[in-house]
Amino acid sequence: MILSISGGWIWVLLAGATLCAAASAQTPPAPLPAFLDGLDTVTIALPEPEAIDGLKGRYSLTAASGSIAVTEVLPGSRPVRNRRLPRTPGRVVLAGSFQPALGGEAWDPDGESAQMTEVRPGVFELAVTLPKGHYEYKIARGGSWGENYGAGFEPGGQNIPLDVSKDGTPVRIVVDFNTRVIRDSIRNPKDAPPPDAMPARPAEAPQGVKYDAAILRLARPVAITDVSAPMTLKSEGGADRVVYARDALTDRAFQYVGDDLGARWTAGATAFKVWSPVSESADLLLYTAAKGGEPRVIPMRRLAAGVWYARVTGDLHGAYYRYRFRSYGETREAADIYCFAAGADGERSMVVDLKRTNPAGWPGAALPRRASATDAVIYETHVRDFTVLPSSGVRPAWRGKYPGMAERNTRVPGSARPTGADYLMDLGVTDVHLLPIQSTVTGSNGEYDWGYATTLFNVPEEQYSTTPNDPVNVIRETKAMVAGLHKAGLRVVLDVVYNHTWPPEGRGSAFWQTVPYYYCRTNDRGEILNESGVGNATADERPMVRKFVRDSLLYWLREYNVDGFRFDLLGMHTPESVADWAKALRAARPDVLIYGEPWTGGGPLRFGKGAQQGMGVAVFNDTFRGALRGDTDGAGPGFAMGADAAPDVMRLVLAGSVHAVPGDGGFTATPSESVNYVSAHDNLSLWDKARRAMPGADDGEVARAVKLATAAALLSEGIPFLEGGVEIGRTKGGIANSYNANDAVNGFHWDRAPAFSELHDYVRGLIALRKSLPALRLDSADAVERDVRFPIPATLPPNTVTYTIPGAPGWTEALVILHGARTPATLTLPEGRWQVLADERRAGVKPLRAVEGSIMLPPLSAMVLAR
Secondary structure (H helix, E strand, C coil): CEEEEECCEEEEECCCHHHHHHHHHHCCCCCCCEEEEECCEEEEEEEEEECHHHHCCCEEEEECCEEEEEEEEEECCCCCCCCCCCCCCCCEEEEECCHHHHCCCCCCCCCHHHECEEEECCEEEEEEEECCEEEEEEEEECCCCCCEECHHHCECCCCEEEEECCCCEEEEEEEECCCCEEEECCCCCCCCCCCCCCCCCCCCCCCCCCEEEEEEEECCCCCHHHHHCCCEEEECCCCCEEEEECHHHHCHHHCCCCCCCEEEECCCEEEEEEECCCCCEEEEEEECCCCCCCCEEEECEECHHHEEEEEEECCCCCCEEEEEEEECCEEEEECCCCCCEECCCCCCEECCCHHHHCCCCCCCCCCCCCCCHHHCCEEEECHHHHHCCHHHCCCHHHCCCHHHHHCCCCECCCCCCECHHHHHHHHCCCEEEECCCEEECCCCCCCCCCCCCEEEEEEECHHHCCCCCCHHHHHHHHHHHHHHHHHCCCEEEEEECCCCCCCCCCCCCHHHHHCCCCCECECCCCCECCCCCCCCCECCCCHHHHHHHHHHHHHHHHHCCCCEEEECCHHHCCHHHHHHHHHHHHHHCCCCEEEECCCCCCCCCCCCCCCCCCCCCEEECHHHHHHHHECCCCCCECHHHCCCCCHHHHHHHHCCCECCCCCCCCCECCHHHEEECCCCCCCCCHHHHHHHHCCCCCHHHHHHHHHHHHHHHHCCCCEEEEECCHHHCCCCCCCCCCCCCCHHHHCCCHHHHHHHHHHHHHHHHHHHHHHHCHHHCCCCHHHHHHHCECCCHHHCCCCEEEEEEECCCCCCEEEEEEECCCCCEEEECCCCCEEEEECCCCECCCCCEEECCEEEECCCEEEEEEC
């Protein structure tokens, strides 16, 4: 088995498929499961498509309360169409949002409507006619998400955009697996010319109306107590099926509203509560160590709503435990999904007195309340990357660890240049965005890991502790890191990955073992839906899943005193869930920072750009990123690298992407809903991208592109987000997806900073300038409309954008100039004498020189003038 992780992506390739296939050929397949999706409703997948009339009278349900007849059979799916194209091994499908326009289902990796034709070995084409719209897609191979490719032909990469400007547009898309290139006739008409006519496809064979799933209505609802005992769906002429309670558990009878799930310690006793309404029995298994030994078995008592309870007297601080459940005829064991501490492998949870985890002086002085999210300047980094290399100047035992993240008075060895927390203070950023630090088993053996495979969401990851086998000190060091960053005036944002769990299912998953089929989305055959592209998708539309995430977020906010959350693949979550979590977080702390990625790992998009309006939630603005950067990992340049930019797009993103008129592309109700960025950990560093997009450019020109792109993020309306290290020319050697690269690739090379002192000082000056100009931090659509003024584009040199804003004390007006051409130009200035606060080399709050009449714009440059 090969396991790899990438910014929320985990790919599992299983060897020995031939042996598995041979074994399955000799063993009859197990009966499909049936699902109780309402107290009077059972959903079943059919082994083969059938007519509904033929199913009537065939089924009955046997439960603890007795036999229940099926009184009605309804279609459980769309009518099944005969395939016109064969399901060949290795078939290639463009799974995306345009599939419904072709008569299929969105993001179906086996959808026939978007199945490509192999025109020569390794080269596939699809020619279709599409209506006007913005679409996204990925390449799925083999009929599932097990092998898929996104932008730049990256395995599991980001969605590929496709913009169709008018209805009825013929589009050709070419996928070349030999050269790993994706072309379409809209963006690459020379390499993929539009089709003259649509290719003929085989006619669909006529057939009666058949379905591959059915809904069975029961003569009476099952009793509440029936879900905790085996239920069987009897079938005349077919195999009996186990009935699993799935959406029936959304009934109010199973919704626990208490805030005391998990192990709650007191000096005299510890109370254990776990929600598992489908279990016939539950036991608490107590251990004295994280590994080995026989447990002390304590039977648990069933309470209301499917909660199991046990109370054990004595001081159990430091004791390890698991739960044992008996459900659906099987015995299952699991760690506690609500636990606060656990052994290094995550197999056993640990009871903890949280007061004993507090470092000295905890929690320390609170930071002042922030007036607006647009006052934030976010700096993304990784606990290990930030200090793991000797050039960080951090003491050796703390390098790559929680204590090293907040260590003070560190310097680049042999110099006076600050590193670590002191460096961030000096740079002027306000928020430190930490890649995931919730417990994951994938990086626990010393290998490099980004942390996007969370196992226990309330437990800090032990690999970043100096004592990974001491769960109490793991928590203490995590808290000390937060307190240390707060003392430095820096807020802490956690990157959280509630969209999927790891392992996805089975005996290694505490979620699966606690309540099978409930915590993740499944189809009616019982197969988990890999909407994340990394194994499964949490079903946050279900009440107790939504509650789990809410409880976990509030725990980190209150116990660890963190200041915000960045949601990985936020697009997978339902709007109702996001609104619920944001409301709860803001009730606890009004200025909490909440933002996330409004896309998915290939599955259906539930929370896209625009869904966040009015929630107090921001989303990453990939329109901003694309306009300035170009494509993510390819050679396609953006505005900051000399590409011609659409003026209307540039004006829109620089003004916070506030929606003004239909069709303008705006998606925010206020600039505080847009996270403006050009690079992050996921893809090529900005330095590497600029070098790839400008072949032959020297370091000076690459640095100018990096300055311009970074200036756009810091001088626009919205929340600026910086890739950690962008200001010291951070490079990953051209590796985009560096999830499994070593420290030499991912670590911060602080000794690189002296050579990039001008770039660093420039970014530092821009941050100070942003803080000095309130009109760069507007937080309402009305203010943007009133204060941000763009001139007539015809008065500007090519590939130049300018806008004026009200000034700060001492200045009446400020003028921002972004020049994206690789050649110089001259700009005629508005009347008056202007002071230059930022030019192509320097930036800050002190004037550099005065100009009037006109100004020369160097290639790839940003300027700020004031009068």
